[in-house]
Amino acid sequence: MTTETASFTVRRIGEAPAPSLPPFGQFIGGTFVASTSSGTTAVENPATGEVLAQVPAGTVEDVDAAVAAAVAAKTEWAAKTPKERSAVLLRLADIIEDNRELLETLESANTGKPAAVAEDDISSAVDTFRFSAGAARAYTTLGADDYAENHTSVIFREPVGVVGVITPWNYPLLMAAWKIAPILAAGNTMVLKPSGETPLTTLKFAELVAGELPAGVLNVVTGSGGVVGNRISEHPDVDLVAITGSVGSGQKVAASAAGTVKRVHLELGGKAPVVVFDDADLEAAAKGVRSAGFWNGGQECGAACRVLVHESVAQKFTELLVREVSEISVGTPGAGADVEIGSMISGAHYKRVLAALEDVRKDGHTIAVGGNAMEGPGYFIEPTVVTDVPAGAPITYTEIFGPVVSVETFSDDEEAITRANETVYGLAASVWTSNASRSLSVPRRLDFGTVWVNSHLVIANEVPWGGFKGSGYGRDLSIYALEDFSRTKHVMYNRG
CATH class of the missing domain: 3.40.605.10 (Aldehyde Dehydrogenase; Chain A, domain 1)
Known part of the structure; x- marks a missing residue:
């Protein structure tokens, strides 16, 4: 297992605005x-x-x-x-x-x-x-x-x-x-x-x-x-x-x-697969995962947290994703409009996410970027990309609910569909392809309540949100x- 270091620091402000609290009762x-x-x-x-x-x-x-x-x-x-x-x-x-x-x-x-x-x-x-x-x-x-x-x-x-x-x-x-x-x-x-x-x-x-x-x-x-x-x-x-x-x-x-x-x-809950085919716009897919995988610190049931990428483009896609994630800004509320992710919600959840990352290390997967707690007060964890993930590994079906995205590979369309569906969850998924036929056929076979094509985590009030299975x-x-x-x-x- 190798780890790439990125210069993640928590951007902080001296004193945040005092919130207006509700009445007690x-x-x-x-x-x-x-x-x-x-x-x-x-x-x-x-x-x-x-x-x-x-x-x-x-x-x-x-x-x-x-x-x-x-x-x-x-x-x-x-x-x-x-x-x-x-x-x-x-x-x-x-x-x-x-x-x-x-x-x-x-x-x-x-x-x-x-x-x-x-x-x-x-x-x-x-x-x-x-x-x-x-x-x-x-x-x-x-x-x-x-x-x-x-x-x-x-x-x-x-x-x-x-x-x-x-x-x-x-x-x-x-x-x-x-x-x-x-x-x-x-x-x-x-x-x-x-x-x-x-x-x-x-x-x-x-x-x-x-x-x-x-x-x-x-x-x-x-x-x-x-x-x-x-x-x-x-x-x-x-x-x-x-x-x-x-x-x-x-x-x-x-x-x-x-x-x-x-x-x-x-x-x-959810464990949303992001299926990236060999004809996908890889840069767009990497940017999409940066946004949808780490929105709200990954504390999102529809987060783009599990990437399945065709083996022929896996190396190129992973390089692009690691570059994107390495540029994510972390900070406290009020530290700037460009801050992308903040803290975990609580000390207890912070410990759960860190424990999940320790399990990733024990399982021998590669942490390509991030993977650590961040220094200073508050419950901050580095944005993380985990690679070399084999089929059936715990990270492919466990909802970590933090700033962690895993990458695994597939060989053909049938394998991609089968693997994407191998989860107890059925909330959301996305498909990335430039093939019109595939963009119509694959979503119909994915067992999820919402399937995006060439985007992820775009929500509108006019259309329903909800899942299948677990x-x-x-x-x-x-x-x-x-x-x-x-x-x-x-x-x-x-x-x-």
């Missing part, structure tokens, strides 16, 4: 209230290791109060017309836009994100609400007609009722927006548990929009997954539970929800999200 019934527990959880700035705030360690009683508030609000909210709900969502989008700088600063402080990622997160959250506002007024369904003699059928699309939501730490406000916007647009009320590591922007959002939403429509309870998340999943008055998180977390939610036979919406089921974004958070009712009128 649980957001229930339209206001912040005291938790029934005196326990708290420390929320950290991972770029410095300093504690930003304390939030309540919520209880079963807190969840019960939040669900009761959502139940009390659901009839009135469901009775609003799509136009009325749409107008509210547009106001929420404007509130995010008007508080952009505040939310970007708070998100960066809580996650270690560089400015470019935080700005994209907030812009995407705004667009999510604006899209859902329009989609609320544009449902399509089976037309009313006589499908049986002398009987007229009408299909109604109704809210499911109260939706429980569990969001992850990698995109705190954006993943909350992906759930809140379509859930409210479809006429539901909700109880949301943000990640215990990154609850601040979700709580701040609740504070900012409290005056625009009827009390109880949106409730936020902080706390652990084992207590708050489990109670949301099992609660008899929660009609559907949606989670974005790990496969293990999704399995626990689905198992807990089974007791009350409630619907489950799972957006789980990556879960249900769709975020697009009109499909609103359909997932609603139910159909058939009413048949006898005209005989």
